[in-house]
Amino acid sequence: MKEDMIQIHSQDGVLEGRLAWPACTEQEVPCVILLHPWGAWDMDGSHPADMSVDDQPVRMFLQLRDAIADKGMSVLRYNSRFVPASNDSAVDYQRRTFSGLVEDACAAVDLVRNTDGVQAEAIWLLGISLGTEVAIAASEKAPILKGLVLMSTIGENYLYRRYYMDVERKLQWLWEQQLVEKDGTVKVEALRELDLPRWGWWDHLEEELQTLESASYEQIASILKLHYDKNLARDLQLGNEEAPSQFWQEWISNEPAYKRITQFTGPICIIQASDDNATPIREAYLLKNALKDRSNVSFTVFDQLGHIFSPRRGDARRTYGPIASEVLSFLTHYLEENN
Template sequence: MLGAVGTTLLPVVSGCSAIETTDEQAVTTADKARVFIGNMDAGEFNKAHEHLTSKLQQRFTVDLLEKLWAGLEAQHGAYNQVTETEPTPIDDVDGVSVTIECADGTAQLGIATDDQTIVKFDNLADYSPPSYANQSAFTEHAVEVGPQSLPGTVSVPSDADSVPGVVLVHGSGSVDRDATLGPNKVFKDLAWGLASRGIAVLRYDKRTFTQDVPPADKTLETVTVTDAVAAVNRLADVPAVDPQRRIVVGHSLGAMATPRLLNRTDAIAGVMLAAHARPITDVVVDQVRHGRSVIDGTLTSQDKQEIKQLEQTFQQVKNGDIPDEQDVFDTPAAWWKSLLSYDQVATARELSVPLWIGQGGRDYQVSSEKDFQQWQTALSGESNVTFSLYEQLSHLLSPGRGPSLWAEYEYHDNVLAKLVTDLASWISMV
């Protein structure tokens, strides 16, 4: 009988309807997962938070749940529905895999419950190769790079003979050869996409990924430039590669370092993907400000105070008041100083080799308005420079919607196919 005592209403996937269970029916983990997702879809993040154990509540705050949901919709578009729940162990606990359908893609979350609450909550996204990668069109083999013997991989087009070759240069942090971040592998996408189009690609594990580097030695020169130069030299020894057609492709910090690399090597061209033009300290302050305000556009008084403190600390770095080995924003002062002492724009302006500067319009880590436009202003009169802006791309070069945020990187997507094909065409003409 409708409305009988003992009936519980559970929101279904759209957040607009409900399903009924009675006291005699067990409320399953799948049911609880749907309630939780329904709360998130409705913007009821406090209610969603109440479903978590006290331990999970400490890890997943209300604010974090809101940002994770915003990241899902930024990466995959507006939420539509839960299409499937499948029994799946979540960290050795019986749970369900929840498939979420959005406007532009799908995501999978893992949820496990006890009698009352959610005890496990995880993103089950895995990497998958892009559709534009033809794995039968190339082969791969291991190489070592430089005196540090950094492990690397060369992707070589099948039956290649004297093809152009690319070295991929990482962004900041301890990054592997695939530029893995969550379920995303930016460099693997680029390598496989370019190798499928007749271009050999060398990628390697960054020094800070494979070994400990003393804090005072963590400089742009030590952890990026020296090893990238060695990689360009190593590429010349790959039999299928034309040594006269080697090209540097840098991403983020690696893109910012590309002008210096072109001065230090025989590379005939450079590609700069998401390269900051402003001082790194200005870039990071803007990143923090964006991260604190991306949801509702406002900053709390605490946010403002912490940003002010960060600006003051960076000023101390600029003044030389902080020892090289002392951490600033979780990174040794030596690193910040080495970046501040390098003028990437002036260095690029002096180059005569071809440059391709690409930028995502949604990138919040490197601004299309503040950085990309500065590159355009500084180099617009240079006939050797090509500019390409991709409005939908985030810092990871994958498409999305609305403001980008770090939580977007928790969900899988591939580098945009058009960027890969544009890049391959440009390299082939250099």
């Protein structure tokens, strides 16, 4: 496999990346551009071994590159703007904006569209998690796209998705774990004894619940709601360690992805995992239902896989890669059939 070093130029910086080519490039080939999940992902999609299913470092984008290039397509991957440049020791915190991520994706499309060997009318955006919302937003500005592949999909506006995860989903989980008595009392002592980090999204108990033996369901609902309000207000005003306030202000102002996606008329492949803790399956169904009258939309759910399409460990802890082989096979077959 041959790879070219590339640079993606946006209005406020330069991103380093690689453009991979299939073994045979005697004619122009389609190109798939990989868009990152949330966070400081490098161009390889690296994740530490302690969060993987096989105790090996995850290289998510290298997995996708190899599988896609093997089917005769080129693949562009690049460092997220959340990652510092090679000649710098620290990331520019203020560059962390949603609109900046969209701008990077559009710049990547322009780059490959003008690259010799790329079939300009066969450019795909493949996003994972946050990358799906970026892909949908970028498709509004890059109408020449062939199609979208959306994995671990975001469908709802961030404000409502965060409320669901921070409040509604936790309350739902209490019922699933049979911690709510018939009279509405919650067995907090039993809740504290559970290994919460294995669930991925409720990794600690709010301080008000640390000393209670039991509490009413309504009391816990109010505690969760107060923490949600407090944390959201902090992020919107001050930001947090992950992104400045402008990121969160911009993100909650976005029109929901399930409404925006209806403007894109090309092929759309939605791939979801049933055990996803970060972008629940309801997000994918929002997109599916918004596109229900379209014949060029594929919707597939992989059972018992999580956010990065890997199963839980034997102790029931969630994992974040590597991507399961059956998912890679399905994805590459879809791209082959639709190019």
